[in-house]
């Protein structure tokens with residue numbers, strides 16, 4: 094067969110694929126599998142946002158927009174950064190992308206050269222190291238401790254800095270850990286970045302899903318060294334609309350726009366109109382976000398207590414909608430543990446392998462309390478469970 098490119102061959106096949114395809118197989122065979130593997134809100138996109146999209150279609154907003162997004166949407170994002178994050182990004186220092194993922198992709202390609210080192214606190218979202226490696230740069234995991242709630246220790250970060258370090262990737266609240274980094278940690282990381290001239294890429298896509306902690310944007314402490322990434326997917330239950338955005342130093346944003354202009358061009362015009370409603374109709378949006386947050390909090394409390402009662406050590410996540418359970422009692426290897434949980438309990442979870450989290454699996458609680466209760470009932474007979 095025709096040979097694939099070196100880049101295509103370098104992409105690591107996901108260790109989660111095995112579990113996911115087995116889950117699909119079981120489903121096709123009529124087995125009732127409960128999936129806690131996806132990172133997606135179970136709520137529908139709020140009505141006011143859907144209505145704005147329909148109206149945009151009827152008005153004929155169905156053509157190309159500016160590559161970096163409509164002026165109205167960039168204005169609304171600039172205002173959102175000011176209002177909710179205390180960040181000053183003028184509309185020309187903002188760009189709109191097809192999902193947070195594309196913002197990250199553009200950012201890495203705009204900022205990284207082959208051989209550059211990128212510090213990534215572990216456990217991490219699987220796409221960071223893969224995207225970084227595609228640019229030819231080198232992802233360097235920086236370990237965090239379960240006992241510290243997976244919060245980064247700035248001194249450990251500092252110890253990983255070399256003359257080749259160019260960037261730090263932060264994700265707070267984090268996937269898969271739910272860790273929220275407190276202001277003093279962010280201040281210390283910002284100071285390191287300034288001292289060593291590093292770019293901080295901060296992925297704040299879960300910012301509205303925080304429970305007992307305070308979410309602060311690190312861009313407040315080091316504005317010239319920070320690129321802030323966000324998006325509509327998780328906050329407004331808009332995963333399928335594909336709207337992400339970024340704010341940062343103007344020359345970085347312009348370089349990201351150049352990459353986008355030669356690849357996907359603008360994000361969907363209709364989705365941009367929907368995102369504009371999400372960011373400007375504050376009352377309706379805030380009501381939705383607050384309701385979703387309370388639902389996630391209740392589910393989190395229930396699933397954490399339930400997993401612990403089963404004998405599976407589970408730190409309380411402060412944000413996002415994931416928990417990391419220690420499954421070494423079920424099997425020391427998390428891939429095997431996830432396999433047993435699927436085969437014996439008919440519950441699909443994600444092994445920590447790709448997240449840099451050995452001995453643990455990730456469960457998403459973006460699903461109904463009823464389903465979560467059923468999950469706990471199904472897990473109860475597994476070894477290690479009380």
Ligand code: PLP
Nearest residue numbers: 132192193194218268324326337
């Ligand atoms: N960042 C993190 C940490 C995520 O978990 C996800 C989605 O799972 C994304 C970014 C990308 O979201 P989207 O591309 O839908 O905006």
